[in-house]
Amino acid sequence: MKIESVDFFYCSMPEVLDIGDGSQDALLVRIRAGGLEGWGECEASPLTSIASYVCPMSHSACKPLKYSLEGKSLNDVEDIYSISRDAQQNSFDLLQANHTLSGIDIALWDLLGKKLGEPVYRLLGYKKSYPKLPYASQLFGDTPEQTFAKALSARDSGFRAIKFGWGPFGKKDVITDAAHLEAARQGAGDDIFLMIDAGTVWNDNVEAAQQRLAALKKINAFWLEEPFTNLSAGAYHELSQSQPSIALAGGEGCNSFEQANLMLKYAGLTFIQIDAGRIGGITVAKNVADVAESQNISFVNHTFTSHLALSASLQPYAGIEKDNICEYPVELKPLARELTLTNILPDENGFILTPEKPGLGMEVNLAILKKYLQNVEIRVNGKEIYYTPSV
Amino acid sequence: MKIESVDFFYCSMPEVLDIGDGSQDALLVRIRAGGLEGWGECEASPLTSIASYVCPMSHSACKPLKYSLEGKSLNDVEDIYSISRDAQQNSFDLLQANHTLSGIDIALWDLLGKKLGEPVYRLLGYKKSYPKLPYASQLFGDTPEQTFAKALSARDSGFRAIKFGWGPFGKKDVITDAAHLEAARQGAGDDIFLMIDAGTVWNDNVEAAQQRLAALKKINAFWLEEPFTNLSAGAYHELSQSQPSIALAGGEGCNSFEQANLMLKYAGLTFIQIDAGRIGGITVAKNVADVAESQNISFVNHTFTSHLALSASLQPYAGIEKDNICEYPVELKPLARELTLTNILPDENGFILTPEKPGLGMEVNLAILKKYLQNVEIRVNGKEIYYTPSV
Secondary structure: OEEEEEEEEEEEOOOOOOOOOOOOEEEEEEEEEOOEEEEEEEOOOHHHHHHHHHOOOOEOOEOOHHHHOOOOEOOOHHHHHHHHHHHHHHOOOOOOHHHHHHHHHHHHHHHHHHHHOOEHHHHOOOOOOOOEEEEEEEEOOOOHHHHHHHHHHHHHOOOOEEEEEOOOOOOOOHHHHHHHHHHHHHHHOOOOEEEEEOOOOOOOOHHHHHOOHHHHHHOOOOEEEOOOOOOOHHHHHHHHOOOOOOOEEEOOOOOOHHHHHHHHHHOOOOEEEEOOOOOOOHHHHHHHHHHHHHOOOEEEEOOOOOHHHHHHHHHHHOOOOOOOEEEEEOOOOHHHHHOEOOOOOOOOOOOEOOOOOOEOOOOEOHHHHHHHEEOEEEEEOOEEEEEOOOO | OEEEEEEEEEEEOOOOOOOOOOOOEEEEEEEEEOOEEEEEEEOOOHHHHHHHHHOOOOOOOOOOHHHHOOOOEOOOHHHHHHHHHHHHHHOOOOOOHHHHHHHHHHHHHHHHHHHHOOEHHHHOOOOOOOOEEEEEEEEOOOOHHHHHHHHHHHHHOOOOEEEEEOOOOOOOOHHHHHHHHHHHHHHHOOOOEEEEEOOOOOOOOHHHHHOOHHHHHHOOOOEEEOOOOOOOHHHHHHHHOOOOOOOEEEOOOOOOHHHHHHHHHHOOOOEEEEOOOOOOOHHHHHHHHHHHHHOOOEEEEOOOOOHHHHHHHHHHHOOOOOOOEEEEEOOOOHHHHHOEOOOOOOOOOOOEOOOOOOEOOOOEOHHHHHHHEEOEEEEEOOEEEEEOOOO
């Protein structure tokens, strides 16, 4: 079948707050071919990504994404690999390209899965998928009391793993941070996996991170995530060698295979966290999962948006049995929470499963999409080169 | 003084060809404050970069660039460092941001230089600037005969260093490539520095690059540039250890300090090539120059656009005496060639000098800017959030 259309839908909550919550807007991609449609989601600035799809060509290595999609065939997995390679080649000087390609690639896999009647993970070569233990991923409270209450609530909801991140953590003194960590552990209880996400707060300041290691050890933190700016591999490595020893997680900011590969090679990570909605899609994320597996580094999804994105982020490592932890956002804004008609829910054992239905196995709620839709129009020299298509 | 306006001007040749020539369009940035104006240029997809300046906020780490600029003070270099840090912090999940920030940062330095009556390199801490030997940077011919003629012509124009890149090189067999290399050397003569740019053609295929080393050695290539995709540090390093030994150059694709830092640390480079119009501006490029100097790796500008961009790219290493090679585009399209009222020309010894006038020392030709201007209009929900300002 031939790709007939690639459509973007920019959705947003009426009010976007200045907080580290990526579920406040969404860029959905719909690709139609052969009477079917596939859906994907970019974890990206929606307007900027739309511009990267329709912009005029600047030169041979700075082409709009549409150049690599329009009129292409989609019949088997090789077609997706070929489009992914083409897009990266044709647009490698267009910085935004990989964020945009991510949603496109996800939609292509969804579409192909529907055509072939297979869940995406099987098309990726996995024979079966393994259950993942979801960690309730949420922001620190403004005060230790709030953090305590949030931990308690997550535990009461049945989660066996909880992650706190961002908010005030790392921004004030070590004592304040220790109070939040203690509160999180007290609220969660001793039998819960507890992850801590510093949200790159220390840039590349190794000493600032080292000062928190004792408090992290005391609460038996399962990992410390993103202490430093993405790609600060030297700082990561130094921290990985520091005492007391805490497993490091990172990589969500990686926007290409090469970036993730560098982090795998040099950063001393125990966990590599990949967002299929950023790194170039499921195709690139699967490549990272393969390399991580060969180096005995655990692959974990990064997902802070809808369950469409969650399904996409699970596919690349669905079949790796030992990598059994997954990020599971629990504070989604209504837009992200309601964007799919069904959500991926923990089973009675507290595990989640990658959907078995064809493609990503998720259905977009068009009413919700319409409710939050932002109409975009771009003109160059008076000529309309983009307008939001009809739902 | 306070920043009063940040304006973008997207210029383009009437026809943009599918060739590796980055001078076919341009995104100019004009910043006004205190009765003065500074100019910068982004080496970027213009429309996509404009969108990244005006887009609505997605979350706390995905803010439009304007958030870090509007209403800010600009009185000394610390103000620029502060804006640069803020922008990288506020927009680090907005992939296009660093390309856009690059032109903004360049314009800020130009503006501050004009206010303080100093060339930018002095504001960066250099006491004086040193002459640079420009290499005529051009594309390979389609045939070895054309490559020969281009080399001869560059030599006859007085250049003592010539670089060929892109075009057919690396895409066919080793014999064809050797023929181009021989033709380039024959046309240039034996006393000319001859650089070869593979334009990332071998992705991360080390063997493909190794197969060309003998031919490169035979023509005494001064360096082999970008054999691999940017950030493929492992492949670079392996090639750097291969025989016959050829100095490697790379880094033009780096979009952040962290990326360049990784290349400096792991890629086995002899030359790091930085485009101030991509990496986040003069501020970030100077940071890279400092680290490169400490590691005894030579800094070289990457410039394939206007002489405004050329001046900007010279500033970060103007004061490093030993780093005396500079890229000098010789096949600029009229837009880029005429965009400044004066150009930076080689002196009687064949060297070029960083301008001594305040700021970047270049004046934008507004008539040319108007001639090639592309009017852009962006609306979200019917509200105009961007239109091309008046020149």
